[in-house]
Amino acid sequence: MNIYTRLHEIVLETLSKIAASGSIPTDLSLGRVTVESPRDPSHGDMSTNAAMVLSKAAGMKPRDLATLIQEGLLSDPLIESADIAGPGFINIRLAPSAWREILSEILATGSSYGESKRGAGEKINVEYVSANPTGPLHIGHARGTVFGDVLASLLEKVGFDVAREYYVNDAGSQVDVLARSAHLRYREAQGEDIGAIPSGLYPGDYMIPVGKALVDEFGDKWLKAPEEEWLPVIRRFTVDAMMKLIRKDLGALGVHQKVFVSEQSLVDSGKVETAHATLADRGLIYQGVLEPPKGKTPDDWEAREQELFRATDFGDDVDRPLRKSDGSWTYFASDIAYHLDKYDRGFKTQIDVWGADHGGYVKRMKAATNAVTNGAAELDVKICQIVKLLDKGEPVKMSKRSGTFVTLSDLVDAVGKDVVRFIMLTRSNDAPLDFDLTKVTDQSRENPVFYVQYAHARCHSAMRLVGDTFSDIETDRASLSNADLSVLEDSAEFALLKVLAAWPRTVEAAALAHEPHRIAYYLQELAAEFHGLWTKGKEQPTLRFIIDNDETQTRARMALVRAVQIVLESGLNILGVEPVEELR
RNA sequence: GCGCCCGUAGCUCAGCGGGAUAGAGCGCUUGAUUCCUAAUCAAGAGGCCACAGGUUCGAGUCCUGUCGGGCGCACCA
Numbered sequence: 027m028n029i030y031t032r033l034h035e036i037v038l039e040t041l042s043k044i045a046a047s048g049s050i051p052t053d054l055s056l057g058r059v060t061v062e063s064p065r066d067p068s069h070g071d072m073s074t075n076a077a078m079v080l081s082k083a084a085g086m087k088p089r090d091l092a093t094l095i096q097e098g099l100l101s102d103p104l105i106e107s108a109d110i111a112g113p114g115f116i117n118i119r120l121a122p123s124a125w126r127e128i129l130s131e132i133l134a135t136g137s138s139y140g141e142s143k144r145g146a147g148e149k150i151n152v153e154y155v156s157a158n159p160t161g162p163l164h165i166g167h168a169r170g171t172v173f174g175d176v177l178a179s180l181l182e183k184v185g186f187d188v189a190r191e192y193y194v195n196d197a198g199s200q201v202d203v204l205a206r207s208a209h210l211r212y213r214e215a216q217g218e219d220i221g222a223i224p225s226g227l228y229p230g231d232y233m234i235p236v237g238k239a240l241v242d243e244f245g246d247k248w249l250k251a252p253e254e255e256w257l258p259v260i261r262r263f264t265v266d267a268m269m270k271l272i273r274k275d276l277g278a279l280g281v282h283q284k285v286f287v288s289e290q291s292l293v294d295s296g297k298v299e300t301a302h303a304t305l306a307d308r309g310l311i312y313q314g315v316l317e318p319p320k321g322k323t324p325d326d327w328e329a330r331e332q333e334l335f336r337a338t339d340f341g342d343d344v345d346r347p348l349r350k351s352d353g354s355w356t357y358f359a360s361d362i363a364y365h366l367d368k369y370d371r372g373f374k375t376q377i378d379v380w381g382a383d384h385g386g387y388v389k390r391m392k393a394a395t396n397a398v399t400n401g402a403a404e405l406d407v408k409i410c411q412i413v414k415l416l417d418k419g420e421p422v423k424m425s426k427r428s429g430t431f432v433t434l435s436d437l438v439d440a441v442g443k444d445v446v447r448f449i450m451l452t453r454s455n456d457a458p459l460d461f462d463l464t465k466v467t468d469q470s471r472e473n474p475v476f477y478v479q480y481a482h483a484r485c486h487s488a489m490r491l492v493g494d495t496f497s498d499i500e501t502d503r504a505s506l507s508n509a510d511l512s513v514l515e516d517s518a519e520f521a522l523l524k525v526l527a528a529w530p531r532t533v534e535a536a537a538l539a540h541e542p543h544r545i546a547y548y549l550q551e552l553a554a555e556f557h558g559l560w561t562k563g564k565e566q567p568t569l570r571f572i573i574d575n576d577e578t579q580t581r582a583r584m585a586l587v588r589a590v591q592i593v594l595e596s597g598l599n600i601l602g603v604e605p606v607e608e609l610r
Numbered sequence: 611g612c613g614c615c616c617g618u619a620g621c622u623c624a625g626c627g628g629g630a631u632a633g634a635g636c637g638c639u640u641g642a643u644u645c646c647u648a649a650u651c652a653a654g655a656g657g658c659c660a661c662a663g664g665u666u667c668g669a670g671u672c673c674u675g676u677c678g679g680g681c682g683c684a685c686c687a
Contacts, residue, residue, distance in 0.1 A: 058627090066631070075629065078667060088667070112630050113667055158687060195687055289687095319683050320611040332685075343613060344684085351685045361687095385614050386682035409615070411680080453623070456615060458680080460622070469649045472636065480649065488646050495646095528626095535626050547624065550634080554651095561651035565642065572646055609649075 028142070028530040029128065030072070033118070034061045036105070037074050040098035049094060050084040063524070070109070070117035071125075071524070078114040088114030125523040126511040132526060132589040133507040137596045140533045145186030149372045152178040154379035155276065155283070156193040159268040160204045161230055163275045163434040166381065169459065170410045171434075172450040172602075174379040175281045176542040177408070179600045184537040189373065190283040193364055196265045197289040198357060204228060204268070205261035209248065211237025212260070216246060236267050278438045279446060280602045292363045298355050301363040302348065304398055310336045316344065335362075340393030358390065365395045369403040376405045377540060385409050408540060410455045416462040441467055444603040448475040451546040451601060469609070474550050478594065479606050481553035484560060485591035486607040488571045492584055496577050499584060506588050509581040516569055518559045519586060525555045529593050533600075542600075549597045556590050 038056060045052040058079045061072050077092035084091055092110040099108045099118065107119040132139045154174020157167050178188045195201070207228040214220045215237035223229040240248075240263060248256035269286070276282070292298055305311050314334045318327045334345040335358075348359040368376050376395065380387070388407045395405040415422040415432060422432065438446055445466050452474055453459045469476050489501040500506070514523075529548070536544035563570035571583040598605045 060627085060629085062626085062629080064630070065625095065633085069630070073629085075668095078629085081667080115630065117630095156687095160687095198687060200687060316684055324684075327684075330685080347684060349685080356685075357687050382615080382681055384682080384687090387687095388614070409681090411615075457623070458616085471650075474635085476649075477635095480647085484647070484650090491646055532626080539626080541626090543624090544626075547634090554634085557650055558652085560646080561642080561648080564645075564648085564651080567645080570646065609647075 028534075029120075029124065029527050030061055030063075030531045032104075033072050033074075033120075034059075036099065036102050037061055037076055037095070040095055040102075041076060041080075043098055044094050050080070050086070050091070054080055054083050056080075063528070064115075064117065069111065069115070070107070070119045072118040072120065073115050074118065075115065077110075077116060081114065092116050122515075122520070123512075125520055125527065126514060128523050128527045129511055129514075129585050129589050130507060132592055133503045133585060136503055136592060137599070139592065140530045140596055141183050141185070142530060142534055143185040144534055144538070145181060145184050147185060147187050148375065149189070150181055150186045150375045150377065151189045151191060151368050151371075151373035152181070152377045152379070153191045153193055153368075154178075155272075155281070156195070157272065158195050158200055159265045159272065160200055160228060161268065162232055162271050165413060165415055165432045165434060165437050165461075168279070168434050168437060168446060169413050169450045169455075170379045170381055171276065171279060171281055172447050173408065173410055173455055173542060174377075175279075176447070176451060176545070176601055177377065177379070177537075177540055179602065180533065180537045180542050180545065183600060184534050186537075189285055191285040191287060191368075192283045193361075194265070194269065194286055194288045195357070196261075197293055197355075197360060201261055201265055202257065204264055205257050206253075207233050208236050208240060208260050208264040209253075209256060212240040212244075212248065213237075215241045216249060232271065236264055239263075239267060275434045275438075278435055279443050287364060287367070289360050289364070292360050292367060293355065297367055298360050298363040301366045301398055302359065304366065305335060305362070305394075308397070308400070310339065310397055311348070312336065312345075314345065316347070335394065335397070337390050337393040337397075340396050342389040342393040346390050346394075358394070361391065362394045362398055365391070365403070365405065366398045369395075369399045374403050376403060378405065378407045380407060380409055382409055382411045406540060408455055411453075411458045413450075413459045413461050416460055418464045419462065422463070445475050447602050448478075448546060451543045454541065454543050474546065475603070476609075477557075478549045478553045478598070480609055481556045482591060482594040482598070482605045483607060483609045484556070485587050485594065488587050489584065489591070492572050492580065495572050495574060496580060499577070499581055501584055501588060503588060503592075506581065506585040509585040510578055511582050511585060513579050513582045514586065518562050518569065522555045522559055522586065522590065525552050526589055526593055529597075545597055545600050549594060549601075552590065552593060552597070 037059060041056065044050055045054065059074065059076045061074045064070065064073045076095055077088045081088040081091050089110060092114050096108045096110055096116055099105050099116065104120055104124045105118055106121045109117045111117050152174050155167060155171045157163055175190070178190045181188045203226065210220055210223065210227060211233045240260065243263065248260065312334055313331050315329050315331050330351065333348045335348055337346045338344060346358055348356055350356055365376065388409070391407065392405050395403055440463060449461055449466050450459070466473060466475065471477055492499050492501060532544060532548045536542060559569065571587055573579050595605045
């Protein structure tokens with residue numbers, strides 16, 4: 027059990043005992059009572075704000091109330107000391123055995139240490155990537171892809187029933203452009219000289235094989251046919267080809283979404299009409315004329331009456347159009363249908379992961395999801411800021427127009443999937459990210475992927491070598507669970523135990539805040555603590571993991587090493603990074 | 611002009627439903643290796659947490675405003 031929640035319970039139990047004795051009211055609101063680890067270790071292992079938060083309602087001075095709580099806490103065997111400090115903090119020091127028990131727990135539970143049932147099996151939908159099916163994924167897609175994938179894993183870890191989805195935008199005018207680009211390549215594949223690709227069409231070489239595949243599939247059937255005949259067929263064919271390409275790229279990154287929802291299918295099945303009708307029934311749609319945006323009026327602006335959704339009723343800045351001037355649905359209209367569709371499939375909690383360029387779209391989508399589900403579904407949108415690709419500190423030039431942009435598969439080929447995945451989470455999603463192709467493969471402290479992997483490899487190294495000294499020490503979990511842990515006494519060992527103890531809380535907090543980068547940070551912290559103890563053993567031989575003449579101590583240290591290894595491994599697993607046992 | 615995000619050490623960034631004397635890496639200074647991978651570690655210097663108000667026992671964290679940077683702004687997706 028999470029030692030923080032356990033302490034929290036102890037504090038609450040203490041408070042209820044005090045209330046039962048009549049010293050404080052029994053109906054105090056305890057929601058603000060917290061237990062946390064103080065920044066300053068001299069303040070103890072844990073501290074609680076209970077006395078300060080409750081003093082007003084209890085009608086007592088904080089320090090007087092603290093004294094009552096202190097007495098109650100001291101009767102618990104887990105607690106070694108409790109001191110009152112500052113304005114009314116109660117600083118708690120745990121018995122050493124309480125920390126050592128963390129090891130026993132890790133050895134007993136293995137990779138499931140850190141999991142919880144907090145999500146209680148609630149269905150939650152994470153939609154990410156959702157790149158237009160008009161070409162291969164490029165580096166700009168990589169961040170949101172990793173973010174969404176890891177967030178999904180994280181949510182699973184704390185007990186949610188997670189769906190990983192990709193929304194395929196196969197209905198708009200962009201896929202018509204794609205189809206025309208494919209048709210051009212189709213003509214080329216039949217020997218026609220097509221010259222330069224006209225502007226407005228997709229110029230990339232990745233379209234060449236599509237043209238050839240179209241010939242294989244259809245022969246010359248569409249060569250002379252009018253566009254309205256071949257367009258729907260070639261569009262479908264080409265979108266499918268692009269999605270194959272994209273799924274291959276995702277696979278190389280270790281991403282395997284199960285559900286791909288087609289925008290066109292929502293239109294065809296009438297889902298968009300349904301969503302539209304739902305909003306209309308609630309009186310949220312009207313005919314109106316929008317003001318041109320201030321400060322930046324488009325050249326072709328024309329005031330016209332159109333069908334608008336009352337987004338302003340739900341916190342958006344202006345009402346939003348649902349139909350284009352040609353009468354077809356806007357992207358927004360089908361996206362509303364998509365979010366309603368998710369809700370109809372049982373997802374009351376939805377997360378969308380978008381790039382920074384879509385930030386302006388967040389309010390309207392939240393407004394629409396709220397409106398179309400009558401407030402029953404909640405949408406969180408996570409915006410990932412841009413990735414700046416560098417090489418040795420110099421920006422790598424990219425141009426989508428000339429087709430020289432770096433594709434995701436190029437990136438994975440260059441540095442490996444594990445590096446891409448880890449580095450993408452070394453910043454909060456709100457912060458821009460520098461991705462230096464050279465630095466991320468360095469074997470140095472500067473490279474967090476290496477640093478964490480090295481710690482993990484060192485764990486395995488110690489466990490490989492212990493048999494040379496003690497042939498009867500086995501390093502599997504079950505064997506080590508018999509170790510006598512009471513010989514672990516050094517402060518550096520306890521520092522490590524405390525980091526290990528924080529793992530379940532870190533996982534849960536990261537999951538609930540939808541902030542997977544916290545896992546990457548935690549792993550660096552754990553690795554740093556472990557490297558520190560390792561080096562300390564070089565200076566102070568009694569702290570080495572393998573002690574020649576002391577089998578009991580060695581066994582206890584191996585238990586510690588195994589626990590570190592287990593937590594590093596499970597953290598890397600959440601990130602989708604393969605833990606290595608050896609570095610070369 | 612409006613909205614969203616950001617502003618923390620020289621640089622790049624963490625800072626966990628508000629908590630005590632604000633952290634890490636890089637860079638700089640000084641050290642540690644007969645021994646489990648020194649591919650590492652330890653110590654030191656370095657801060658009006660952009661600015662001004664407010665909320666409260668307590669604010670880097672919440673609210674308002676100002677300044678600075680990024681992104682976006684009918685009928686693309």
